[in-house]
Amino acid sequence: MDSVTKVIRWIDYRLPFFSFIDHELRGYPTPKNLNYWWNFGSLAGITLVVMILSGIFLAMHYEPSTKEAFDSVEYIMRNINYGWLLRYLHANGATMFFIIVYIHMFRGLYYGSYKAPRELLWMLGVVILFLMMATAFMGYVLPWGQMSYWGATVITNLFSVFPFGESIVEWLWGGFSVDNPTLNRFFALHYLFPFLIVGVVILHLIALHQHGSNNPLGIDRKEPRDSIPFHPFYTVKDMFGLGLFGLIWAYFIFFNPNFFGEPDNYIPANPLVTPAHIVPEWYFLPFYAILRSIPNKLLGVLCMFGAVMILFFLPWLDTSKVRSATFRPWYKWFFWGFVIDCFILGFVGAHSPDHIFTDFGNLSNQTLGQLTTVLYFAFFLLALPLLGIFEKHKPLPKSLSEPVLKKSIIVLILLTLPHTVSAEDVPSIPQEKWSFEGPFGTYNREDLQHGFQIYQQVCAACHGLKQVRYRDLAALGYNAEEIKAIAAEYKVETTDEDGNIIEKPATPIDTIAGPYKNEKAARAANNGAFPPDLSLITKARPGGPNYIYALLTSYETTPPKDIQVAEGMHYNPYFPGGQIAMIPPLSPGIVTYDNGAQPSVNQMAKDVVTFLAWAAEPELEERKRMGYKVLIYFAIFTGLMYFLMKRIWARVKN
Amino acid sequence: MTEGTLKPQSHKPTRRDFLLLTASAVGAVGTAYFAWPFIDSMNPAADILAQSTIDVDLTPIPEGQAITVVWRGKPIFVRKRTAEEIRAAEQTPLSELIDPETDQARVKKGHDQWLIVVGICTHLGCIPTGNKPTQNRGKYGGWACPCHGSLYDTSGRVRHGPAPLNLSVPPYVFLSDTHIRIGTEEVSHG
Numbered sequence: 001m002d003s004v005t006k007v008i009r010w011i012d013y014r015l016p017f018f019s020f021i022d023h024e025l026r027g028y029p030t031p032k033n034l035n036y037w038w039n040f041g042s043l044a045g046i047t048l049v050v051m052i053l054s055g056i057f058l059a060m061h062y063e064p065s066t067k068e069a070f071d072s073v074e075y076i077m078r079n080i081n082y083g084w085l086l087r088y089l090h091a092n093g094a095t096m097f098f099i100i101v102y103i104h105m106f107r108g109l110y111y112g113s114y115k116a117p118r119e120l121l122w123m124l125g126v127v128i129l130f131l132m133m134a135t136a137f138m139g140y141v142l143p144w145g146q147m148s149y150w151g152a153t154v155i156t157n158l159f160s161v162f163p164f165g166e167s168i169v170e171w172l173w174g175g176f177s178v179d180n181p182t183l184n185r186f187f188a189l190h191y192l193f194p195f196l197i198v199g200v201v202i203l204h205l206i207a208l209h210q211h212g213s214n215n216p217l218g219i220d221r222k223e224p225r226d227s228i229p230f231h232p233f234y235t236v237k238d239m240f241g242l243g244l245f246g247l248i249w250a251y252f253i254f255f256n257p258n259f260f261g262e263p264d265n266y267i268p269a270n271p272l273v274t275p276a277h278i279v280p281e282w283y284f285l286p287f288y289a290i291l292r293s294i295p296n297k298l299l300g301v302l303c304m305f306g307a308v309m310i311l312f313f314l315p316w317l318d319t320s321k322v323r324s325a326t327f328r329p330w331y332k333w334f335f336w337g338f339v340i341d342c343f344i345l346g347f348v349g350a351h352s353p354d355h356i357f358t359d360f361g362n363l364s365n366q367t368l369g370q371l372t373t374v375l376y377f378a379f380f381l382l383a384l385p386l387l388g389i390f391e392k393h394k395p396l397p398k399s400l401s402e403p404v405l406k407k408s409i410i411v412l413i414l415l416t417l418p419h420t421v422s423a424e425d426v427p428s429i430p431q432e433k434w435s436f437e438g439p440f441g442t443y444n445r446e447d448l449q450h451g452f453q454i455y456q457q458v459c460a461a462c463h464g465l466k467q468v469r470y471r472d473l474a475a476l477g478y479n480a481e482e483i484k485a486i487a488a489e490y491k492v493e494t495t496d497e498d499g500n501i502i503e504k505p506a507t508p509i510d511t512i513a514g515p516y517k518n519e520k521a522a523r524a525a526n527n528g529a530f531p532p533d534l535s536l537i538t539k540a541r542p543g544g545p546n547y548i549y550a551l552l553t554s555y556e557t558t559p560p561k562d563i564q565v566a567e568g569m570h571y572n573p574y575f576p577g578g579q580i581a582m583i584p585p586l587s588p589g590i591v592t593y594d595n596g597a598q599p600s601v602n603q604m605a606k607d608v609v610t611f612l613a614w615a616a617e618p619e620l621e622e623r624k625r626m627g628y629k630v631l632i633y634f635a636i637f638t639g640l641m642y643f644l645m646k647r648i649w650a651r652v653k654n
Numbered sequence: 655m656t657e658g659t660l661k662p663q664s665h666k667p668t669r670r671d672f673l674l675l676t677a678s679a680v681g682a683v684g685t686a687y688f689a690w691p692f693i694d695s696m697n698p699a700a701d702i703l704a705q706s707t708i709d710v711d712l713t714p715i716p717e718g719q720a721i722t723v724v725w726r727g728k729p730i731f732v733r734k735r736t737a738e739e740i741r742a743a744e745q746t747p748l749s750e751l752i753d754p755e756t757d758q759a760r761v762k763k764g765h766d767q768w769l770i771v772v773g774i775c776t777h778l779g780c781i782p783t784g785n786k787p788t789q790n791r792g793k794y795g796g797w798a799c800p801c802h803g804s805l806y807d808t809s810g811r812v813r814h815g816p817a818p819l820n821l822s823v824p825p826y827v828f829l830s831d832t833h834i835r836i837g838t839e840e841v842s843h844g
């Protein structure tokens with residue numbers, strides 16, 4: 001016996017850690033016929049760990065105060081080493097977590113994994129779902145953008161329907177509106193809840209290991225040859241699944257990080273202005289649709305909560321004794337109908353309530369929502385109880401080892417919910433070609449420098465770039481001395497030895513502040529309009545760079561006859577409402593580039609938008625470069641795991 | 655249970671072993687790379703690194719006194735020494751020192767009036783007193799640490815324990831006779 005074994009024996013005799021692992025992994029008998037839908041449980045576990053890790057590291061840099069929160073998130077994105085990676089990993093991770101968990105649940109629903117003796121296993125899963133929803137909601141509030149703030153307001157107000165609602169809501173807020181106390185407690189709870197989830201996951205696993213996994217045939221294991229040990233068969237299969245999952249997750253992090261986000265959340269929270277269309281994150285859309293479809297406030301809220309609560313009763317609502325839908329010819333159809341219904345509910349939730357689908361015979365979103373809500377509940381309250389009584393199931397196989405079925409090929413369709421909200425009177429934004437677009441796009445240095453010149457000579461008169469520091473301009477190709485000179489042209493306030501506020505030239509580490517001291521001063525100088533900070537402008541507007549370009553190049557001197565342009569306003573068809581306070585900023589000859597060229601207005605617009613896109617996403621080039629490495633890595637990992645899996649499984653062939 | 659999965663069979667390297675090794679290696683390397691961004695995120699952020707130099711104007715400092723400036727979050731003592739203090743520092747025999755170092759090695763040539771040291775006791779990190787003549791400077795006339803009684807001389811060298819090392823000298827450079835830049839040894843660095 002070598003010394004390592006001795007140490008292990010010694011420990012194990014006192015703390016049976018190793019025998020526990022051995023028993024639960026290698027000794028744990030698992031049905032031999034699990035298909036790929038059984039991969040999602042372990043994926044959810046891995047995602048939870050990654051979320052907790054990335055969350056802890058983000059929390060090291062995040063500031064939970066209404067004054068600091070938004071800027072601290074941008075600080076993470078721009079200054080913390082790999083901060084952008086941590087944040088995008090975490091933000092997209094929430095989406096991935098819900099995709100995984102929803103698939104995991106639908107799998108349970110299809111194969112009847114909630115039926116005796118696994119009722120508690122299922123109910124613990126529903127508890128996890130509840131905790132996840134609360135965690136995700138509070139996490140979405142933390143960046144303190146417009147959607148964060150108004151999402152928090154709307155969701156907390158849901159509780160006002162209950163008796164003593166007003167007091168409950170004020171208790172949730174710690175004040176009379178969503179404010180600093182709210183943000184602080186959400187941060188504290190957002191940090192706590194994942195650990196509660198871990199606790200419930202442990203219970204979930206204990207319950208799982210009591211009777212073992214269900215399987216695609218839904219029948220109990222009868223003979224020893226029905227089972228195989230979890231390790232190595234399912235560990236390797238889970239690793240293969242992890243590789244594929246990593247590819248998808250990495251794609252979004254590195255190449256499309258804001259796909260699931262809302263541009264409005266890159267606008268700092270403003271308690272006085274609600275965004276035109278507030279939408280929750282996609283994973284809440286079906287529930288949000290149920291809430292909105294019901295015209296009565298109390299009933300709407302109850303139905304929304306009920307839509308999740310009803311899952312607790314699923315084991316008893318389904319009266320059929322047969323688990324797997326494979327042997328339930330009718331239930332199968334109802335199941336897929338239910339899946340489609342959930343997707344339609346999500347679709348309804350993504351569109352404004354008064355939307356009319358002209359393509360579908362002028363169906364109103366409201367009606368569609370009501371119809372799908374009724375179907376949602378009918379599935380649980382009517383279909384499931386009645387099917388168990390009237391449905392004739394197919395004969396069940398004797399054992400797992402009696403082959404009955406051909407493998408069905410399943411295609412996973414990623415249904416992308418349209419993000420566009422109908423804005424009827426704004427013309428659609430023309431698409432320009434940008435050097436930084438696409439998976440290989442980079443910023444053109446010359447365009448960036450020209451764009452920065454335009455910013456300095458034109459935009460800077462009214463707009464700041466407060467998330468950007470002068471030293472960041474090194475990315476445009478300026479050297480240290482040039483940056484110093486650029487910074488020195490601006491003034492920053494500081495206090496001298498005697499406590500007086502004095503102005504001194506800015507240094508490279510200062511941020512590019514706007515010309516106004518505060519919002520009031522800005523409004524006073526601009527006829528009541530507030531020139532927004534431009535640091536994030538291309539991320540904070542639907543349409544992004546194309547929108548800014550269209551706005552800059554589409555000032556029309558003669559507005560359409562039916563439009564009365566107000567005093568001090570200018571007609572611009574791309575601005576919501578058509579009237580904008582900003583004077584046409586670009587005109588021929590307003591800027592001469594360092595190389596002596598006199599650019600056209602379109603050229604200027606193009607350059608300044610390129611510069612602003614850089615200001616919003618300075619990490620873009622590094623992000624894509626790293627993305628390729630990560631994708632290649634996961635491709636190799638997946639391939640290796642695939643071959644290893646084939647090797648290991650070769651022995652189990654019947 | 656399928657036979658042969660629990661007990662390793664007679665061990666000849668097989669293709670499966672090779673695959674398993676490669677896959678584990680790839681997994682381990684991936685995990686290590688995955689860990690790096692997390693670890694690195696705890697290092698000083700880009701903008702904090704950029705604040706690594708500060709310029710100090712020496713004109714307001716009276717002879718016989720020191721001021722404290724903050725560089726990278728640490729107190730830096732900038733002391734204008736009297737002729738008497740310089741002499742004391744230069745004439746101390748190295749054999750009397752706990753951490754032998756000449757005074758010339760601790761100041762810039764031609765600027766021996768100026769002593770610039772990191773004001774952190776090398777014992778456990780307290781800040782010694784003695785910048786002003788009214789404060790306790792200890793019997794060696796430099797600084798005295800209030801925490802556990804370490805004493806420093808007019809060259810910032812430790813003369814009495816428990817501190818093991820002299821106050822360290824940060825990198826700095828004279829931009830002119832009245833200005834220094836702390837954090838770099840070169841004039842051009844920005």
Ligand code: FES
Pocket residue numbers: 775776777778779780799800801802803804815816817
């Ligand atoms: S810290 Fe200065 S003597 Fe201990």
